[in-house]
Each structure stands twice: as C-alpha cells, then as structure tokens.
Amino acid sequence: MNFRQLEYVIAVEEEGHFRKAAQRCCVSQATLSEMIRRLEDELDILIFDRSRNPVVPTYNGKQVISKSREIINRSKELIHLKSALEGRLSGVLRIGIIPTVAPLLLPKIIKPFKKKYPDIELKIKEATTDQLISDLESERIDAAILATNPSDKDFTEYPLYSEALKVYGIQDKHKKRITTKEIKKSTVWLLEDGHCFKDQVVSVCGLEDQSNQFDGLEMQCSSFATLVGLVDDFGGYTLLPELYVRIMSSKRQNKTRAFESPEPFRKIRMMVYRPFVKKAHVSALTALIRSSVKSNL
C-alpha cells in the first residue's frame, strides 16, 4: 500500500473513469489500473465494479475510499505543515454552503479572504444540507455553512450569525409589523423541496406543506429572487432572511416588514467533522465571516 494507490482510487471514484483518472494523476492508464489491482489484492477487497459505466465503487470499496480520503487529506496536511507552523496558512480549504446562504455571504467574504490568506486555495461547493453533511463525513469538504443543526452530534459547530426572517409582499404602507396568522390567509410562496429554509418557513408559519400553486401555475423556486418576483406578479407573501432584504432595491424593501415580536430567525453555523484538522483555516474563515456580518446586521 502506498499513497499513490490511495490517490488513484480516489481519482477513479471521482471521475468514474479509469482513463480520466489516470490523466488527472498524470500517469498512464495502465499504471493506474495495475496499481488499483494491486491494492485490491493487498486489501482483498474488490473496490470498483468495472462492468458498469461510469465505474462505481462496491459497498466495501466505499469504505476503502472513505479511509483513503482520511489518509490522503492528512498527508496533504503534513506536506503543508511547515508553512502552517510558520503562520502562513496554505493548502486547500474546502467549504460547503447551502444555496440560501451562499449568494448572501460569498460576495462579502471571498475577496477579503483571498487578500488576507493568499496562500489558501478556497474551494466552495453549493449544495443541500443533506449533501453537505455527507460530504463532511466523507471528508470531501473541511467545513460546511448550514442553517440547521444536524441532530447527529458527531459535528462541532461554531455559530456565525443569526438573522431575522422578514415578510415580503406588504402593500399597506402604514402597517408596521405582521403576524403569521395574517399571512396564512393569503398564499405564502415557498422554495422548492430540499431547501432547509423552506422547512423553516413552513414550521414558523405553521403552514400545511402547501406547494406553490396559483391559478394553475406550479413553480419550483430555488432562489429568493424568483420568490419575490412571484409575489410581485401574483400577490401573496413570502419570507426572506434579513441579509437578503438588505441587498434588495429600496422599493422592494418598502414592501418588507418584520414579524410581531418574538421575531423568528435562523442561525447560521460553521459545522466541522474533525475539529482539529484545518482548525486554523476554519477559524480564520469563521472570524472573517463574523466580523463581516457584524458590520451588516
């Protein structure tokens, strides 16, 4: 067993293809094939089902790949240890963000982060909470920015910020605050399934799990911009997180109101699986996000 074999296995899993994987690893396909066969012999585990296209890992193979990732990730850390010890953070930081946070947060933080830590290569993945949790466990990402608290307590969390949920779609200029009862009388436009924000809205408003239906129109929304457009065109309400309200036009901000106290809010957290690896990287990013949001909320 050697590091390269593990890297080959990871590459094949990600590419689903021996030739592409070989290309990525800068070796001939023959070498990669032979090395993977040798690893399979040594572990006495068939890692890939080659009869399928794309090549897929077997059940046992998935366990091998998972362990391989752990090992390769740590070996990368060892290679970057020197610069880490010197305080020059370097290497890769792989972050996952849910779609209802990404467009609000990323524009604020990417540039300052790259400026402050030029030697860190930032890899960002936008995906659903479930996907990101699975990525954390398999060490495909180092940290995830989520709005829900995974019931599973194998994760460590660092609170980032809380933001209130606001209501969009108010026409009455004199109205100050609004209750859930009032908006339930009308249509409440929701994001499509899979977004945790949708579940939060349903729970906050005590809605039946109504889908976006209006006069024969069914919409699968994946962004706040679309939701706001729907409200403008068809009436009704939608809920928006505070940070999104702040980047809307003032005309639209005028159609937004806070809930009656106590205001519902969502907590955004940095979640990590192995709190000690990339600790310096993650806390650098965490600190940056906190200070960035503090000046905006």
Place this chain on the structure above:
Amino acid sequence: MNFRQLEYVIAVEEEGHFRKAAQRCCVSQATLSEMIRRLEDELDILIFDRSRNPVVPTYNGKQVISKSREIINRSKELIHLKSALEGRLSGVLRIGIIPTVAPLLLPKIIKPFKKKYPDIELKIKEATTDQLISDLESERIDAAILATNPSDKDFTEYPLYSEALKVYGIQDKHKKRITTKEIKKSTVWLLEDGHCFKDQVVSVCGLEDQSNQFDGLEMQCSSFATLVGLVDDFGGYTLLPELYVRIMSSKRQNKTRAFESPEPFRKIRMMVYRPFVKKAHVSALTALIRSSVKSNL
C-alpha cells in the same frame, strides 16, 4: 513521502535511537537514516536533534510525528478493513488504564476478551490520567479507562460503572456506617501524588493535603494493598473502591464499612478521542466490561 518513512520516524521517536529503530523496522540503519533525511528534505522540517542522546524530536518534528501517527494508524485500519467488514474484529486495540483501576478490572476482562475476540491484539498501558490523556491525543492509545472527567471536551466518553468508596480500618464490630468527620479525627492514609484516587479521597473527606506521615515514617504508596497494610500496622483509616473491597480477605472485609448516605463514589469511564476509529473494537470492550462488572457490583 511514503508510509515507511512515517513508520521510521515514529520508531525513532519511540526508541530515541536510529539503530534500535532500524532493528524494530527490520531494515538497516543506513536505510532508515536515508529515508528520514529524505522526508526531512521533502517537508523542509528538521525532525530530530541528532546531537543529543537519546535522539529527541525538534518542536516542529513533534508535529510531524503526531500527524504521522494519525496517518499510520489509519493505514492500519485500512489493512484490517476486510475482516472488520466481515465482523471478525482484528488488528490492535491499545488501551490505557489508571493504576487504581487496572488490578481490579484487568483480571476479569482480559481472558474473556481474548476468548471472544481472538484476532484482536490487546495492548494495555498502565499510567496516570495525565499521561493517558496525552497518549489519547497523540493516538498512542485508542481508548483510556479513567475515573476523572477531563475538563477538555474534545473527548467522547462511555460510562462503564460506578463504585462506592468504602472505609477500611474499623475495629468496632457493631458499627454500621461511618462519617467523614469520624475518620478525619484519625490518620487517613493516602496514595502518592499523581493518582486521581488520592485527589478524590482528599476532596471527599475534606482533608488538608496531608501526606502519609506517622511517627517519623513517610510512605509513598502506589497500591491499595500497601495502604491496607499500613492501616493494619499503624491504625487510622484508608478509603478503598468497592471492587477492591470485594477481592480482599473476609477478615479484612469485616474491617470495612460504607459511608453514611449519600455514599461517595467514583465513576469509571471509557474515554476516546476520535470516536469513529476502532469504534467496533472499543464498544466490544466497553460492553464486555459493563457486563462483567454488573455481575460483580
């Protein structure tokens, strides 16, 4: 960088000696020397200070060794993955136990464990709480059996059992229970510093941190057997955990009493640092200890 280089580094750290390390790794000293030099070149970190005898790691070298252990431990897990997946637990399980628990617990569990899991090689280390916590962090051991709760919350704990603290040295056969006030009037013999049991006794009885002094005699005790002997010879009292009382002669058990309610007790826990590796091994041992103790307490 390859696995063997990391193994060589770990061996040198543990042996403090290139030749001995080479012998342990079954290679020539020249090979080991060369490979370590190459790793140092690659990482651009001087790992060992060779001018000292025994050879000691540099500060940065210690970080390298720590990461190397993480990597090597995981590579071992990968090698044993097949049998782990088949339910036949195999490989090494390295356990640390504090000295005031080891002699009470080990005799009960080692044989049944070896019988039930013949493919697991059990390595047991007896050491103080502080030492074991450091061993857990550096992955020198997989789990530790402790009586104190490390304030640091980076550890996961699995409760094993609780045992009451009893008082030894009672002469009055008609006495049923005893209070801390009563025993404080006389000498209370203690274990030497470093044992957490001693600190627990001092705290339970509200003692000044008195040392074992009696008529010009100063004793550094490291076992309950010695403490009991001291009480027999010189009078006074000592505190014993319940499991120890059970293995004493009935003559001595007759000189033992429980405290007035609420009885003080100590909680014995299995502590792990990375709850997911060797999870099956650790829970196998945990289950065995619990059931073994249940029939004895």
Place this chain on the structure above:
DNA sequence: TAGTTTTGATAGATAAAATCGAACTATGAA
C-alpha cells in the same frame, strides 16, 4: 592522551517497485 566503542551519515551495488508503450480482450453502437 591514545585507543576503542558508539552514533549517525554516506557511497556504490543490488533488488524491488512503479511506470510506460503496445498489444489484448470485452462490450456496445453503427
């Protein structure tokens, strides 16, 4: 002090491995 032992480093030879290009087999599409 001079000789001896011990320690880790170095050099050249050798065995083991990883890698490559090319030929080979299997599968599915035109």
Place this chain on the structure above:
DNA sequence: TTCATAGTTCGATTTTATCTATCAAAACTA
C-alpha cells in the same frame, strides 16, 4: 461485421528502496 471505447495484461525501462561497507564525530576507557 466493423469500429470505437473500456479496462487488462505483458515486457522493457526507469525509479526507488534497501543492503553492505565505510566514514567521521562524539563519548567512553584504559
């Protein structure tokens, strides 16, 4: 069938790890 694509196998080549033998420095020893 014929072709294209996929992964495997084979022999040659390069790279790497390892060995033995030797060296230089430091630590003992007589």
